[in-house]
Amino acid sequence: MKGGGASRQDGQPGFVLHSHAFRESSLIVETFTRDCGRVALVARAARRPKSVLRGVLRAFQPLLLSWAGKSELRTLHKAEWQGAYAPLKGLSLICGFYLNELLLKLLPRDDPHDRLYAAYQSTLEALAAGREHEAALRRFEKSLLDELGYGLILDRDAETGAPIVEEQRYTYVIERGPVLRCGEDIQNGVELTGQTLIDLQFDNYSSAVTQQQSKALMRALINHCLGRQALYTRQLLRDLQAL
Numbered sequence: 587m588k589g590g591g592a593s594r595q596d597g598q599p600g601f602v603l604h605s606h607a608f609r610e611s612s613l614i615v616e617t618f619t620r621d622c623g624r625v626a627l628v629a630r631a632a633r634r635p636k637s638v639l640r641g642v643l644r645a646f647q648p649l650l651l652s653w654a655g656k657s658e659l660r661t662l663h664k665a666e667w668q669g670a671y672a673p674l675k676g677l678s679l680i681c682g683f684y685l686n687e688l689l690l691k692l693l694p695r696d697d698p699h700d701r702l703y704a705a706y707q708s709t710l711e712a713l714a715a716g717r718e719h720e721a722a723l724r725r726f727e728k729s730l731l732d733e734l735g736y737g738l739i740l741d742r743d744a745e746t747g748a749p750i751v752e753e754q755r756y757t758y759v760i761e762r763g764p765v766l767r768c769g770e771d772i773q774n775g776v777e778l779t780g781q782t783l784i785d786l787q788f789d790n791y792s793s794a795v796t797q798q799q800s801k802a803l804m805r806a807l808i809n810h811c812l813g814r815q816a817l818y819t820r821q822l823l824r825d826l827q828a829l
Contacts, residue, residue: 594654598622599668601706602645603686607633615643615662617651618689618706623697627653627662639665646674646682646710658695671714678713681723684819685709688730688808691815705729720801721791727804728786734811739763740787752781758803760810776803 600619608614613629632639642649642665652664674682685706693699705726712722731737742749743756744763750756756764757775764783765775778799785796786803808817 593656594652595619595622596652597650598652599703600625600649600651601647601710602643602649603690604645605629605643613639613643614659616690617649618686618693618703619651619698620700620703621698623699624689624693624695625653626659626695627651628659629662629665632662642667645686646671646714648707671710674710674713677719678716680819680823681713681719682710684723684817684823685726687817687819688727691817692730692734692808692811699733702729702733718791720797721789724786724791724800724804725789727808728789731804731807731811736761736807736811738786738807740783750780750783752779752784754780756780756783758783758806760806776806778803 598619598621600617600622603616603618603624605613605615608628611631611633613632615627615629615632617625617627619625629639629643631637632643634640639662647670648668650664650666650668651662653660653662655661689706693702709722709726713719728738740750742764743766744759745765748766750764755767755777756779757767757777758764759775764778767777776799779795781793782796782799782803785791785793786800791797791800
């Protein structure tokens with residue numbers, strides 16, 4: 587049962603994913619909440635200088651949100667900080683925007699994902715602490731794909747069921763899983779080693795090869811989920827790296 591169907595929510599833990607101006611002084615705020623999933627809220631008069639919401643509705647900060655309404659766009663009545671994370675800066679900030687863009691483009695509204703919410707929280711904490719950006723993103727992407735019904739097969743050959751062998755080379759075929767390479771006729775897949783699959787299974791990203799191959803695999807899988815939608819944060823990161 588979808589968690590967003592209730593007409594009123596009080597003190598719901600959540601985060602701001604994105605906001606934009608609405609009418610003369612209000613905001614439309616896209617949020618990701620623990621029990622209701624992605625919810626769109628109108629924050630009336632939030633852009634007025636004396637609004638109590640003006641300084642609260644910030645991305646990457648844990649909030650307690652209260653709203654009412656049964657339509658797709660509900661009315662926000664209250665927002666309070668629930669503690670605070672260190673501000674994201676530099677690469678951590680771009681990674682945070684990447685997480686938010688993934689949630690906005692891949693999660694339907696009013697569909698609760700409490701495990702993904704917990705993964706989002708822990709990823710923001712890791713980014714705020716400046717810890718291993720690549721590893722933090724891969725863990726989150728794994729959680730997101732699992733919630734979307736594209737959970738990774740990492741422990742066995744998808745064709746034969748044989749356990750993954752670290753020395754072997756595999757092709758990870760979209761919507762199938764890893765297949766032992768026995769020719770060059772496998773299409774729509776990402777080449778990677780058995781060791782990378784094992785490392786991914788146990789979230790071990792210490793190897794440079796694993797980092798490179800796991801990034802390529804996640805990109806292919808997420809692109810498949812996105813279809814024709816582009817990820818603007820990816821382009822931003824590429825542009826910055828080219829400077």
